[in-house]
Amino acid sequence: MMTPAHLSARSGELLARLHSHVFGSGQYSKAVMAALLARGHVLLEGLPGMAKTTLAKTMASLLGLYFKRIQFSADLMPQDVVGNLVPSPDFKSYQFVSGPIFTNLLLADEINRASPKALALLLEAMEEGQVTTIDGNTRSLPVPFMIIATQNPHESGGTYTLPDAVVDRFLVRVRLSYPESEEELSMLRAHQVPRSIPSAVWTPEELLAYQALVDRIHVSDTVYDYVVRLIRSTRNDSSVSVGASPRAGLALIRASKALAAIEGMEYVTPDHVRTMTPAVLGHRLRLTPAARRGGAGPDSVLERICRSLPLAEASG
Numbered sequence: 001m002m003t004p005a006h007l008s009a010r011s012g013e014l015l016a017r018l019h020s021h022v023f024g025s026g027q028y029s030k031a032v033m034a035a036l037l038a039r040g041h042v043l044l045e046g047l048p049g050m051a052k053t054t055l056a057k058t059m060a061s062l063l064g065l066y067f068k069r070i071q072f073s074a075d076l077m078p079q080d081v082v083g084n085l086v087p088s089p090d091f092k093s094y095q096f097v098s099g100p101i102f103t104n105l106l107l108a109d110e111i112n113r114a115s116p117k118a119l120a121l122l123l124e125a126m127e128e129g130q131v132t133t134i135d136g137n138t139r140s141l142p143v144p145f146m147i148i149a150t151q152n153p154h155e156s157g158g159t160y161t162l163p164d165a166v167v168d169r170f171l172v173r174v175r176l177s178y179p180e181s182e183e184e185l186s187m188l189r190a191h192q193v194p195r196s197i198p199s200a201v202w203t204p205e206e207l208l209a210y211q212a213l214v215d216r217i218h219v220s221d222t223v224y225d226y227v228v229r230l231i232r233s234t235r236n237d238s239s240v241s242v243g244a245s246p247r248a249g250l251a252l253i254r255a256s257k258a259l260a261a262i263e264g265m266e267y268v269t270p271d272h273v274r275t276m277t278p279a280v281l282g283h284r285l286r287l288t289p290a291a292r293r294g295g296a297g298p299d300s301v302l303e304r305i306c307r308s309l310p311l312a313e314a315s316g
Contacts, residue, residue, distance in 0.1 A: 002213050007037075008264030010210075014062055014201045021058045021198055022051050023187040024179030031172050031279040032059065032148075034258035036207070037214045040171025040251070041126055041147040043111075043283060050176040052150040056107040057197065063207055064200035065104035065144070072114040078121045082131045096135055101125055104142050104204065108149035112162050119166050122147070126169040144207055164242075171251050172276075173283035210261070217257040218267040226270045226309070227252055230277065233305045234285060239296055242286035252280045270311050277302050 015029050022029075032055070035042045044052045053069070060067035070081060083099035100106065101121075108114075108122065125131050126147060130140045149170065151162070167173075179187065202210075227249050235243030256272040263272075282298040291301070 002209055004213065004217070004261045004266050005264045007210050007213055007261050010202065010206070011262045017062055017198055017201055018055075018058060022055050023183045023190070024051070024176075025055060028174040028176065028279075030259065030262060031174050031255075031276070033262060034255050034276065035171045036063075036146060037211055037258040037261060038171060038254040039144070039146075039211055040254065041149070041169060043149050043151060043167070043170040043173040044176060045151045045173060046176030048152065050178075052176065053107060053109065056105065056148040056150075059148070060105040061197045061199070062201045063105070064203050065207075066142070067105050067107070068100035068103040069107040069109055070100050071109050072111050072118065074113060074115055076114060076118045078117050079134050081118060081121055082133050085135055094135075096133060096137075098139075101131060102139075102142060104144055104146070106145075106147045108147055110152055111149040111166075112151045112160055114160075116163075119163065123166060123169060144204060144211070167283050168245065168247060170283065171255060172279040174279060214254075214258045214261045217260050217265075219253060219257065220267065223256075223268050223270060223273060224253075226311075227256075227273055229309055230273070230305065233309065234281065234302070237301060237305060239287055239291035239301050240285055241288045244281050244284050248281055248284045252276060255280050274306050274311070277306060 011033060015033065018029055019026050032042050034040075036059075044055070046052060056069075057067060070076070079099065081099050081101050083097050083102070085094040086097045087094055111119075111122075114122075121131060125141060125145075129143070129145055130138050132138050178184075231244045231246075231249045231252070234240055237243070252273060253268075255276040256268045259272045259276055260266075260268045265272075278299045281302055285298045285301065287296060287298065287301065
């Protein structure tokens, strides 16, 4: 039977390979890994050229997963995502040809350029693991299934603000920043020779087994109480106009269990919760205009809220 210690060792191996191919990924790789193990989806936010696509392709390769990419745009139609009906050679019947969403890891590139119809389709896929195709049938998506979506900054031309219902379906949101100078120097040197996609470190079957292991990580009443107090504090903070929902609390528990397993522990502590809080809750808060004008951001507000809450010790 697999244990958290075994998962921790295997995660370390995978993350080391990821860091050797995606420079600067050390700042956010654990959050992406936790989302994957918690059966969640990831929203990557950053300027063009920050290796968002490279991260998704490399992660899929390391996990041995089928990978497909969709470039979102205002004229993208639902059938471009789920597939279309194609006539037979004699034109007497039609058959369904599946679209790129039928994969294990889907890169939804520049998702905030998408039309409402395309976003509605993604909601069904992310929440229910299935899609309704053009012939009216409901088809299940492959297992495992994960979306890594990229989002350009809102001030970029041709972008839209994602609806709250879509944003809330992403387990974590990761903001990519510029790499450190040493990492950027290593990247420049490494890219002077052809680079191949790395071979698989895990198998899809291992991933499914590790996801089941994360489900069994213990959460004490102390941790549940801490999460409830944290969630409710976001709703009562003077800088927040829309606080975290009950679904956000569930997401925080799932991500914290995954992080505990990555670290080889059989139970969640408040420290795991606090570590995952910015990635899980940051995109779910709406700040007041006054807070935004004052330069506050979701991460700084969450850091202040966390500091104000007693951090009790919790064990199995």
